[in-house]
Amino acid sequence: MNQKQLEDSILEAVSDAIGREWTIEEKHFIENNSELQSYLKEWLNNSLSDTCWHPDNYKLVQDLNTPSNFSPPTMLENEEIHIPF
Numbered sequence: 001m002n003q004k005q006l007e008d009s010i011l012e013a014v015s016d017a018i019g020r021e022w023t024i025e026e027k028h029f030i031e032n033n034s035e036l037q038s039y040l041k042e043w044l045n046n047s048l049s050d051t052c053w054h055p056d057n058y059k060l061v062q063d064l065n066t067p068s069n070f071s072p073p074t075m076l077e078n079e080e081i082h083i084p085f
Contacts, residue, residue, distance in 0.1 A: 001025065007036060014043070014052050021054045030060065037064050 001009070006029045013020040022030070030036055040061045044053070 003029070007033075010036070010040075013054065014040075014057060016052065019052060019054045021056045022060070027060060037061075040064070 006026060010022060010026050010030060012018075013022055013026075030040065041064060044058065044061045
């Protein structure tokens with residue numbers, strides 16, 4: 001996939017109620033694209049009624065919001081991720 005297709009696929013996963021988890025390729029693209037990270041953070045913070053986020057996608061973007069010197073508590077393997085919307 002080219003970069004535009006990856007970006008479109010990433011955004012589609014959180015905009016059309018399919019609740020699809022991002023692929024490894026999409027996650028890698030997000031981790032290496034600061035502009036897209038900023039956009040996703042803003043979208044996450046401004047879409048309080050949006051129920052389209054897959055829990056793993058939500059956690060990935062939420063973790064991008066965590067300062068690097070902050071160590072969040074370790075989650076248990078079977079613990080559910082709480083999405084506040």
